[in-house]
Amino acid sequence: MLVASWETPVTGGNVSLYNETVDAEGNPQPIYPTPVIGMVGLIPDLTKISGQAWLKKGDLIYVLGMGESSQNPELSSESSKIETSPTLGGSEYLAAIHGIVAGKPPRIDFELERKVQSVCREGIRQGWVGSAHDCAEGGIAIALAECCISAKMGAEIHLSFNSANVGRWDEILFGEMGNCIVVSVAPKNQEIWESYLQEHLTKMWQKIGLVCCAESPLRVVSADNQVLIEVAMGEMGDRFYNAIERRIASV
Numbered sequence: 001m002l003v004a005s006w007e008t009p010v011t012g013g014n015v016s017l018y019n020e021t022v023d024a025e026g027n028p029q030p031i032y033p034t035p036v037i038g039m040v041g042l043i044p045d046l047t048k049i050s051g052q053a054w055l056k057k058g059d060l061i062y063v064l065g066m067g068e069s070s071q072n073p074e075l076s077s078e079s080s081k082i083e084t085s086p087t088l089g090g091s092e093y094l095a096a097i098h099g100i101v102a103g104k105p106p107r108i109d110f111e112l113e114r115k116v117q118s119v120c121r122e123g124i125r126q127g128w129v130g131s132a133h134d135c136a137e138g139g140i141a142i143a144l145a146e147c148c149i150s151a152k153m154g155a156e157i158h159l160s161f162n163s164a165n166v167g168r169w170d171e172i173l174f175g176e177m178g179n180c181i182v183v184s185v186a187p188k189n190q191e192i193w194e195s196y197l198q199e200h201l202t203k204m205w206q207k208i209g210l211v212c213c214a215e216s217p218l219r220v221v222s223a224d225n226q227v228l229i230e231v232a233m234g235e236m237g238d239r240f241y242n243a244i245e246r247r248i249a250s251v
Contacts, residue, residue, distance in 0.1 A: 012038040024251075032101070050124045052133035053150035054184050054211040059130055061155060061209040062193075063140065064201065065116040065179035086175025092138045093174035108178040112204065116179050119200050128189040128196070135180040141173040141229060143182045145218055149240050154216030154233055157209035162224035169228060173220070179204075184211055 019031040043049060054061075088094055089103025123129035131151075135143040148155055159172075166172055185193050197205045218236065220229040 009040050010037060011040055045125070048125050048127065050129055050132045050183075051150065052147050053131055054147055054153050054155070055130040055151070056186065057153060057211055057213050059184040059186055059211040060190055060207060061144075061157065061211060062183050062185060062197075062205060062207050063135070064120060064181045064183060064197075064205050065112060066135075066140075066177075066206060067203045086139055086171060086177045088171050088175050091174065091176045092142070093170065093176075106175075106177045112179045115201060116181060116204075119197065120181050120183060123183065123185070123193065123196070128185055128193045129183045130186060131184045133182050135182060136176060136178065139174040139176050140180070140182065141220065144220070145231075145236055146240075147182060147184070148218045148233065149236050151211070152214050152233060152237070154212040154214070155209055155218050156212055156216070157218070157220040159208060159220065159222055159228075160206060162222055163226055164224070166222075173228060 013036060015033065015035045016031065017033045019034075020028050021031055023029050087104070087106050090101070090105035091103075094100045094103065120129065120132055124132065131147060133143050133147050144155060144157060161172075194207070214233060217230050217232045219227065221227055
């Protein structure tokens, strides 16, 4: 019923619950349960598509599906009956940084998801949206980093909350949630794009920053001017592109 309401063709699926592998010493190790759904989509015009990389210096950066209340764990979304705050439960951050696989993954507000996806697609087809990248894996900080790495351009990000209202910065930056897409838009399209957002997403969007040049870092700042992240493009690129070689060398 859900798939039918989304008008999304599902071509197949599989759920692997009991697969195992062996570690370096030959001991059996379980593989995480992995549900997979195969789906297809239609692109009416192949000249109107967007990747995750920023396009130009000076482009404006927005986040869709995340209002100010969504970024504050103490508040809930005005347009949603389901709590849409980022969560560290089952996140890549917990697994990669703390070696913990635990907690409940984020819940999906399907109504908001449908709106966000529709707005993003229409923005691309109208030529307003230059790049688009989801925030599902690793949270908004990782999504921004991947956009910068792909484009080889930095970004200046100003989040709309301050230190007094945030209990945990790691939850805000690396907490995962559905319904959330980072996009970039050329300044010439700002007025029409924001008008469209206000009509179709009401308060569930934010303008959060600006695309910078190749020499600029990814810099994320809070509303009270606390620098949360500042990392050079060269450092991010090294960690990303040389990760496999580094891991192999450490074995």
